[in-house]
Amino acid sequence: MALSKKQVKQLRALANGINPMLWIGKSGVTEATLAQAAETLDAHELIKCVVQDGSPVDAREAGEELAGRLGADLVQVIGHRFVLYRHSSKDGVKQIQLIRQ
Structure with a gap:
Protein backbone atom coordinates (compact mmCIF):
# COMPACT_ATOMS: atom_id res chain seq x y z
CA MET A 1 0.00 0.00 0.00
CA ALA A 2 1.45 3.35 -1.00
CA LEU A 3 1.11 5.97 1.67
CA SER A 4 0.14 9.55 0.85
CA LYS A 5 2.25 12.45 2.08
CA LYS A 6 -0.32 13.26 4.76
CA GLN A 7 -0.27 9.66 6.00
CA VAL A 8 3.54 9.62 6.11
CA LYS A 9 3.47 12.87 8.08
CA GLN A 10 0.94 11.37 10.51
CA LEU A 11 3.01 8.21 10.99
CA ARG A 12 6.23 10.18 11.45
CA ALA A 13 4.56 12.19 14.21
CA LEU A 14 3.37 9.00 15.93
CA ALA A 15 6.81 7.39 15.60
CA ASN A 16 8.46 10.34 17.29
CA GLY A 17 7.20 9.21 20.67
CA ILE A 18 8.04 5.50 20.50
CA ASN A 19 11.22 3.71 21.51
CA PRO A 20 13.10 1.35 19.18
CA MET A 21 11.67 -2.18 19.17
CA LEU A 22 14.10 -3.93 16.80
CA TRP A 23 17.89 -3.83 16.62
CA ILE A 24 19.89 -4.99 13.62
CA GLY A 25 23.41 -6.05 14.53
CA LYS A 26 26.56 -7.35 12.89
CA SER A 27 24.72 -10.18 11.09
CA GLY A 28 22.53 -7.72 9.16
CA VAL A 29 19.00 -8.66 8.13
CA GLN A 36 10.93 -10.65 14.92
CA ALA A 37 9.97 -7.68 12.74
CA ALA A 38 6.87 -9.47 11.43
CA GLU A 39 5.75 -10.39 14.94
CA THR A 40 6.36 -6.88 16.24
CA LEU A 41 4.51 -5.29 13.29
CA ASP A 42 1.53 -7.59 13.92
CA ALA A 43 1.45 -6.47 17.54
CA HIS A 44 2.10 -2.73 17.09
CA GLU A 45 1.65 -1.73 13.39
CA LEU A 46 4.33 0.99 13.72
CA ILE A 47 7.87 0.13 14.82
CA LYS A 48 11.13 1.99 15.14
CA ALA A 67 9.68 -3.37 4.03
CA GLY A 68 9.89 -5.31 0.79
CA ARG A 69 10.03 -8.75 2.37
CA LEU A 70 7.32 -8.05 4.96
CA GLY A 71 4.88 -6.07 2.83
CA ALA A 72 5.35 -3.02 5.02
CA ASP A 73 5.92 0.65 4.25
CA LEU A 74 9.18 2.44 5.05
CA VAL A 75 7.99 5.63 6.72
CA GLN A 76 11.28 7.42 7.43
CA VAL A 77 15.02 6.96 7.79
CA ILE A 78 17.06 9.20 10.07
CA GLY A 79 20.68 8.34 10.83
CA HIS A 80 20.86 4.76 12.12
CA ARG A 81 17.10 4.54 12.70
CA PHE A 82 14.13 3.80 10.50
CA VAL A 83 10.39 3.38 10.95
CA LEU A 98 -4.76 6.75 8.91
CA ILE A 99 -5.89 10.00 7.35
CA ARG A 100 -7.89 9.36 4.19
CA GLN A 101 -6.02 9.95 0.94
Whole structure:
Protein backbone atom coordinates (compact mmCIF):
# COMPACT_ATOMS: atom_id res chain seq x y z
CA MET A 1 0.00 0.00 0.00
CA ALA A 2 1.45 3.35 -1.00
CA LEU A 3 1.11 5.97 1.67
CA SER A 4 0.14 9.55 0.85
CA LYS A 5 2.25 12.45 2.08
CA LYS A 6 -0.32 13.26 4.76
CA GLN A 7 -0.27 9.66 6.00
CA VAL A 8 3.54 9.62 6.11
CA LYS A 9 3.47 12.87 8.08
CA GLN A 10 0.94 11.37 10.51
CA LEU A 11 3.01 8.21 10.99
CA ARG A 12 6.23 10.18 11.45
CA ALA A 13 4.56 12.19 14.21
CA LEU A 14 3.37 9.00 15.93
CA ALA A 15 6.81 7.39 15.60
CA ASN A 16 8.46 10.34 17.29
CA GLY A 17 7.20 9.21 20.67
CA ILE A 18 8.04 5.50 20.50
CA ASN A 19 11.22 3.71 21.51
CA PRO A 20 13.10 1.35 19.18
CA MET A 21 11.67 -2.18 19.17
CA LEU A 22 14.10 -3.93 16.80
CA TRP A 23 17.89 -3.83 16.62
CA ILE A 24 19.89 -4.99 13.62
CA GLY A 25 23.41 -6.05 14.53
CA LYS A 26 26.56 -7.35 12.89
CA SER A 27 24.72 -10.18 11.09
CA GLY A 28 22.53 -7.72 9.16
CA VAL A 29 19.00 -8.66 8.13
CA THR A 30 18.57 -12.37 8.92
CA GLU A 31 15.60 -14.73 8.99
CA ALA A 32 15.41 -14.22 12.76
CA THR A 33 15.30 -10.45 12.23
CA LEU A 34 12.51 -10.88 9.67
CA ALA A 35 10.51 -13.09 12.04
CA GLN A 36 10.93 -10.65 14.92
CA ALA A 37 9.97 -7.68 12.74
CA ALA A 38 6.87 -9.47 11.43
CA GLU A 39 5.75 -10.39 14.94
CA THR A 40 6.36 -6.88 16.24
CA LEU A 41 4.51 -5.29 13.29
CA ASP A 42 1.53 -7.59 13.92
CA ALA A 43 1.45 -6.47 17.54
CA HIS A 44 2.10 -2.73 17.09
CA GLU A 45 1.65 -1.73 13.39
CA LEU A 46 4.33 0.99 13.72
CA ILE A 47 7.87 0.13 14.82
CA LYS A 48 11.13 1.99 15.14
CA CYS A 49 14.29 0.04 14.32
CA VAL A 50 17.98 0.72 14.94
CA VAL A 51 20.95 -0.42 12.87
CA GLN A 52 23.90 -0.79 15.21
CA ASP A 53 27.52 0.07 14.44
CA GLY A 54 29.34 -2.77 12.70
CA SER A 55 26.27 -3.86 10.75
CA PRO A 56 26.96 -4.70 7.08
CA VAL A 57 23.90 -2.67 5.99
CA ASP A 58 22.91 0.92 6.62
CA ALA A 59 19.50 2.01 7.87
CA ARG A 60 18.04 2.72 4.40
CA GLU A 61 19.13 -0.66 3.00
CA ALA A 62 17.82 -2.54 6.03
CA GLY A 63 14.54 -0.60 6.01
CA GLU A 64 13.94 -1.16 2.31
CA GLU A 65 14.75 -4.88 2.57
CA LEU A 66 12.49 -5.42 5.59
CA ALA A 67 9.68 -3.37 4.03
CA GLY A 68 9.89 -5.31 0.79
CA ARG A 69 10.03 -8.75 2.37
CA LEU A 70 7.32 -8.05 4.96
CA GLY A 71 4.88 -6.07 2.83
CA ALA A 72 5.35 -3.02 5.02
CA ASP A 73 5.92 0.65 4.25
CA LEU A 74 9.18 2.44 5.05
CA VAL A 75 7.99 5.63 6.72
CA GLN A 76 11.28 7.42 7.43
CA VAL A 77 15.02 6.96 7.79
CA ILE A 78 17.06 9.20 10.07
CA GLY A 79 20.68 8.34 10.83
CA HIS A 80 20.86 4.76 12.12
CA ARG A 81 17.10 4.54 12.70
CA PHE A 82 14.13 3.80 10.50
CA VAL A 83 10.39 3.38 10.95
CA LEU A 84 8.15 0.70 9.41
CA TYR A 85 4.36 0.58 9.19
CA ARG A 86 2.09 -2.33 8.28
CA HIS A 87 -1.62 -2.56 8.98
CA SER A 88 -2.45 -5.42 11.36
CA SER A 89 -5.70 -7.34 11.29
CA LYS A 90 -4.83 -9.19 14.49
CA ASP A 91 -7.43 -9.04 17.27
CA GLY A 92 -6.58 -6.93 20.30
CA VAL A 93 -4.21 -4.59 18.44
CA LYS A 94 -4.87 -0.87 18.73
CA GLN A 95 -5.30 0.09 15.07
CA ILE A 96 -3.80 3.30 13.72
CA GLN A 97 -6.51 5.28 11.93
CA LEU A 98 -4.76 6.75 8.91
CA ILE A 99 -5.89 10.00 7.35
CA ARG A 100 -7.89 9.36 4.19
CA GLN A 101 -6.02 9.95 0.94
